[in-house]
Amino acid sequence: MTMMHTSQWRRSIYNILDGLSDGLSHFAGASRVALIICLERNEPFYILDPQNLLDGHQPRLKDLFKSFQDTVSHNLRSEFDPANDPQLTGLIAYGGSCTTLPFQMWFTEEHPDICSKGPTLRWLEYAATQLCADFSQDAGLRNDTSSYVLQGYAQHAIRDYIIDKRSEALGMDTYLRIYPTLNAILGISNTREEGAWPRGKIAFVEPRLLQHVQFLASFPRMEQPLLVNLRHCRKTLQAVENTDRYLISDGCTLAGIAAGELPPGTIVATFEGNHGLVTLDDELICSFASGNFLATNRRPNLVQLEEALFESTVTPEQRHSLFQYTTRVVIRARERKHGCTLVLDLNTIPRNIAGQTLQTPLDLSLPENIDIACSLAKVDGALHISKTSTLLGFACLLDGRAVPGENRARGARFNSALRFTALHKNIIAIVVSSDRPVSVIQHGVELTAQCSWKPISYNCTPPLLSDWINE
Known part of the structure; x- marks a missing residue:
């Protein structure tokens, strides 16, 4: 038995499983999480599936087992090297390898009403890097920290995915700050005006691309409402309520009112009362309600x-x-x-x-x-x-x-x-x-009733993947 097999390391893994499942459940609805892992190059593969997420996928995983083993047998790099998506039906997966941890593959459910898989993939990516960090140093100091961070990672996952997509469209040299933008969206969504919830659209445009916006009315630079002044922005939003027009923001202020086509890399927040939607270049990223970002597209799951x-x-x-x-x-x-x-x-x-x-x-x-x-x-x-x-x-x-x-x-x-x-x-x-x-x-x-899953147990010994797929 190696050091990685001690109860301390096992608890580290289950803590991350627990935090990831809890965080995704608040973001996307009740979500199970599973992990396939190899702790050392010459060690076997284990499967940690405390809530039976992977049941029924044994044939596909049996076919993939050889490719998992090949990943471990190749020269491992110090930086994390992502693996190919196993593409299991109804699941979102992310994994890879590094010298610290030869192989790990995370799985969670792809809910039918999910807006985009992107934020969830960034969430799984962060879980993988957290586990590598735990294994590279004394996990006792990080055990609970990893779990707590993963529980509240929703806004960070959305931000990471938006940055990736905007970098693909505009390159790395972008100036629109994503965290303040997301904070402003939530803040405005919770600000009522004379008792009414906000309605209308705000388009957050890359500052250097404002010249391509078809302004119908622009505000003088020194009189533009600051985005941090939520009350002022909420009042101004009334100017585009129930129209096809947008308020235009550079991420710091409201620059004016526009219509028509928007530049690439533009984030649009659509306020629909006490909830709303966030899109990036016509891709629906997430929704928001009650001060939180959510994965649901708010369409009925039928x-x-x-x-x-x-x-x-x-x-x-x-x-x-x-x-x-x-x-x-x-x-x-x-x-x-x-x-x-x-x-x-x-x-x-x-x-x-x-x-x-x-x-x-x-x-x-x-x-x-x-x-x-x-x-x-x-x-x-x-x-x-x-x-x-x-x-x-x-x-x-x-x-x-x-x-x-x-x-x-x-x-x-x-x-x-x-x-x-x-x-x-x-x-x-x-x-x-x-x-x-x-x-x-x-x-x-x-038919839509959800099963009550058993809680994650820290004491169960994970089975070998080779035994599990041949049961």
């Missing part, structure tokens, strides 16, 4: 609905239409911040559901009918939609017998959908809560 429709007997055309129109209603309900329930009736002859029926069903392929459906969704009760994408009724009452999966913390709308789908076949219910979560329910089971 992957389970898509899968349920795929497994049903409806035709591909019907499946596409149902998913498209259902998504529109769900998005509108979330934007308006009201709850609603949609019942997708996949039976050839739709069921009779108590509620307000329509003399002539509304064809949801017509835009005006989608608008009506979105408005009717605000009425208490459920929308009844056929498999041919017609709205049959609204304010429908869902009843049924009690089922084991009921959760009183979720309210009557959720539990009624559980009971109704348990009682009736070929029914899918989508429940939108007023606080934004979306639940897809079928056969009395919530």
Whole structure:
């Protein structure tokens, strides 16, 4: 047993796993983390997967095992040498090798609603460099520090990714300071004006490229609002509220109002009330809300609905239409911040559901009918939609017998959908809560329910990768 196998080093690794999982969970939603590692050149590979993230990927990892071994057998460099992405479905991975640590590969989940993988990759990259640093000196002095830093790395990961992308577009010689820009975005997003949340866009342009901006109105240099004066910037933002115009900033001040095409490397913050989005050259980087940056694109996660429709007997055309129109209603309900329930009736002859029926069903392929459906969704009760994408009724009452999966913390709308789908076949219910979560329910089971993962244990001995992939 080498020094690397002592409980001290094992605890260092698990501390980083724990901090990384916790930080990513706050940034992107509940996230598991796994690590494949080789501690010394002539030592075997170990897998640390305390929450079973890599289950099901054994065949692919078995194919990659030889390439991992080849990495260790080559001459190792003192600086970190990134490895090729193993490209496991549904996972984001980053790893590499150096003389301090011959091989490490980190994995985490790629959530369906993620804006960009870039910040998460920078996060994994930092975890890898932290582990190398721990192994190059007395880990006892760094154990907890690494975990704490990784827990709160969101803004740093976004900043690192933006700098990388802007360097590719503009070269290394850039002057727009990213940390103050990100701080200003969060500060303005939390500043109300006469009780109203901010709306509008601010474009942060590389200073030397301001001459290429199509200004509609510019401010004298000595009178430009300072970006650190959040109240002044918030007031000025009203000038572009509900328009296609931008406030233009060089990262220090607001230079004026513009429209049209923006120079490369421009960061745009779109304020949409109590939340917003950050883009870089039309690439969505992240969102923000409640003073935090988040990975979500704020679109409803309806992957389970898509899968349920795929497994049903409806035709591909019907499946596409149902998913498209259902998504529109769900998005509108979330934007308006009201709850609603949609019942997708996949039976050839739709069921009779108590509620307000329509003399002539509304064809949801017509835009005006989608608008009506979105408005009717605000009425208490459920929308009844056929498999041919017609709205049959609204304010429908869902009843049924009690089922084991009921959760009183979720309210009557959720539990009624559980009971109704348990009682009736070929029914899918989508429940939108007023606080934004979306639940897809079928056969009395919530398809979107998340499993409770066991906490990371510091005492478990990691298995050999060779044994794990052959189980």
